[in-house]
């Protein structure tokens with residue numbers, strides 16, 4: 001039986017951080033054996049919140065290198081730029097006719113973004129973000145989309161659009177389903193629920209051990225544990241949440257040492273830094289290889305784009321035929 005198809009993507013914002021890995025990339029790597037995985041570099045989506053494209057090419061390459069270094073296999077998982085496959089834009093235009101402005105305005109993810117990014121005037125493209133996302137998924141007839149809970153409303157819009165198209169013109173698209181597997185969030189070093197480069201609270205996948213240590217020194221802990229000897233509460237400590245992810249075997253001992261006061265925060269942070277660096281070490285090594293072999297990285301991208309283009313063209317031919325246009 002043919003494997004089901006997954007479509008997932010990220011905006012190219014440059015080098016990735018451990019939050020990207022834990023929240024998405026690790027999952028993608030684990031899923032690539034069981035599904036046909038297509039990975040989109042969402043460079044049009046960047047424009048919804050940032051019109052400056054000066055760094056977009058370099059950011060694309062940096063992100064692609066991180067994807068490869070983290071273990072995405074280009075043989076199994078084609079990686080491609082959204083802007084290189086013109087069919088995304090064409091299907092986006094058609095899908096824009098199949099959904100009302102009211103429906104898009106009710107999208108809770110949009111409301112969250114407007115609040116978090118302090119957006120006063122929403123641009124048309126931002127309102128239509130889920131429509132382009134539907135085109136991104138459905139042009140490849142994606143069956144599943146690995147997402148976090150916050151993205152589920154977008155997938156619901158994709159399902160509605162697929163249904164509407166199929167009812168109006170005949171069956172072309174599957175109704176994609178969210179794949180909510182193993183998604184975890186890592187908070188930023190400052191305790192902010194979101195790890196983000198713009199907030200300056202990240203550990204990058206490419207950070208060397210000294211940089212990781214320097215960043216971890218500033219990480220927030222239980223504020224009531226001021227010095228070694230003070231009992232702490234690991235349940236409210238950010239560093240402890242990192243231990244759980246990167247140092248699970250020592251968690252019981254750290255929990256006990258923190259509560260008894262025997263373990264000081266400085267030691268605890270350094271132990272955590274070492275574990276994070278040990279985890280990052282093979283990624284950094286692979287990253288170095290790809291940094292030194294950029295033509296190989298570009299070949300991977302071009303090959304991925306050829307494979308994506310083939311499927312997207314076939315889907316659009318089917319769409320045009322059903323619609324009796326073009």
Ligand code: SF4
Nearest residue numbers: 232237239258265268
């Ligand atoms: S000892 Fe470790 S777990 Fe406890 S508060 Fe300090 S950094 Fe956090």
